[in-house]
Amino acid sequence: MDTLNFIDYMKSAKKTYYTINMTKKEEKRYDLLSKQLILFTKMINQTSNAIKKKSTSLIAYFIQLELTELLPKMQQIYDITYRKQIQGKEVPNEDKIFSIYEDHTDIIVKGQREVLFGHKVNLAAGKSNLILDCQILKGNPSDKSLFQTTIDTVISNYSIVPRDSTTDGGYASLEN
DSSP: OOOOOOOOOOHHHHHHHHHHHHHHHHHHHHHHHHHHHHHHHHHHHHHHHHHOOOOHHHHHHHHHHHHHHHHHHHHHHHHHHHIIIIIIOOOOGGGSSOSSSTTTOEEEEEEOOOEEEEOEEEEEETTTTTTEEEEESOOOOOGGGTTHHHHHHHHHSOOOOOOOOOOOGGGSSSSO
């Protein structure tokens, strides 16, 4: 049977991760983070080697396909971590990965409450609760900026101007 051999760095990575979280001094954290990134580089190299290996096993082939999809994300996570933890740079949300399994997941902040992950959906429903417009939005745009385009879409699709509309406070602005 054809197998994919690799060195497992999980135990060492978990130990370093735990130590990083317990360490308060910035100099020690820097050294530990550097060590963790070295372990992560080794994992990236192991993954890359496993992908390149010729395999005759169907199971190994499907594992290689999954690893092929994960490798660019691993490299992106390394880059994000290096920029933030080693170089001390701010990493914009557009560059961050919030889920390795769902690339399209966004960060959604709702006022002063905790951060949520997912998608922002803007719905417009009629009197009978028929959905007149549905937008799945990228990122977390302000509700204020969505009102006019939603009304314009309803007018365009149904050739009728809504007589009334009800929204929550997020849509409130002088212009709207």
